[in-house]
Amino acid sequence: METVAIPTKAKISLIAITKQYITPRTGQTTLAVSDVSLNIQQGEFLCIVGPSGCGKSTILSMIAGLTKPSSGTISMDGNAIHGPGRERGVVFQDYALFPWKTVRENIEFGPRFRDRAPLSTAARRELVDHYIELVSLNGSEDKYPHELSGGMRQRCAFARALANEPDVLLMDEPFAALDAQTRLILQEELLRIWGEELPRDKRKTVVFITHGIDEAVFLADRVAVMSNHPGQIKMEKPIGLPRPRNEGVRLTTDFQKLVDEIWQLIRHDAYEATIGKAGIKQA
């Protein structure tokens, strides 16, 4: 409640965001996101879950500054967002690593080529070494992305975003393409890198999109549940599970309860999005 009363205090705030896509071929309009308002606090780990096509990627892309909202404003630290910027790092679902650059060159891309305050070769080397170490890619620095496993690519994309030292990390289903074991390991690793042990003002602010409700509950301080037609935020659920979190937390009844509660909320929408309305009536 307090956060709503003083919106300027939020790290990122979305006010009445609507996004309408127009397909040039047919002139058909799609209302992807409708009247979404959301405040994200400094150091908060926010997960967004919702059925396929409800506008999660669209919201992330608007925060990143890659897509403009049709109406409403998005601001960071009280300043309106007009385009992409170094202070908001993105980890794309398909990683989007530069195929002609090695792991090391990918990670140093931001510090080297960004417009504002690029680093010298020596400073870059130290920084990149640090992040290679952090995501355990030592020994693979000189490999090209096509020579990496899926999990290694993911960690490289993550390190590339981190090495540019953004305040905010935007992640769009970063673990979706990974196998279950790798995903569990990377989830814990992500919490460690995010700064679970640090005080709030030292942590990065994270917006994390996922299809996995258990993943969202495991990671998040708060889960925003979205619904379809039109894309709206149905509920914001604070996750009070104690930190630091580890595998054990998944077995607790609190965890199971939260997962179940969120699942009940999106069950209907999820069925509708995947098997169509007819399927639900039969079910």
Place this chain on the structure above:
Amino acid sequence: MSLEEKTADRTSSPRASGVPSAVSTMLIYLRSMGIFALIWYAGAWWIGNPVLLPSPVAVVQSLFSLIASGEVASNAASSLQRLAMGFAGAALIGIPLGLLMGMSRILYALVDPLIELLRPISGIAWIPLGMFILGVGETLPTAIMFYGAFFPIVINTLIGVRSVDERLIQAAKVLGVGRSSIILNVVLPASLPNILVGLRLGAGAAWTAMVAAELIGAPSGLGFAVEWYRELLMTPSVLAFVFLIGLFGYLFDKLLRALQTAITPWANISREVI
């Protein structure tokens, strides 16, 4: 222990299998060349007229004497020099033009119709007019080669820019990288495989067009030599120069392919699969 053995096996096996496979490719190559020479020999014997079709032995003999007399060197030098000029000119203008066309809708709309109009017209079609304007000399074959190389280079560069993954540009943007830096460090390297394909196709087209231009419009060169010895009815020398045209064309492509592997190592995988 068994694990160690396995890893050792795996690292050494490509080398071990690599040598015999190189030898066997060589054998296959030699075998098909041998069969070709045999058919040729039989054909020459059957026709029985060395002006129409000399035997391979006569062609090899005249090739050696042409090499000894320095005629091969001087004619190859003038052809290759024209290739270098025409091809370099086409690359220097074609690549930047393709890049700009890929990034600017206005320039594309302006230039593309012209390119599409000219592209189907072979360089050879311009030779008569070219002789009229430029006369016999260095300029005509060089200009025809430029023309031949230009379109494949522009079009493939354009395709390269058009097919740059939008995601990669977004990835650079969210890292705070500016427009000119994105062009230099994302658009250019991402288009590089296509640009190199364009260069190879352009070199091939230039070489083909050059021979045609030299046949009638040049005082020297491999194409000129072919025509010269045809008029003298010295067919073995004609065939020797025809062979050299093929050989140099092949070697130049080989060189560009090596360049391709060297400067786009990340694109090598897909090339091996195809």
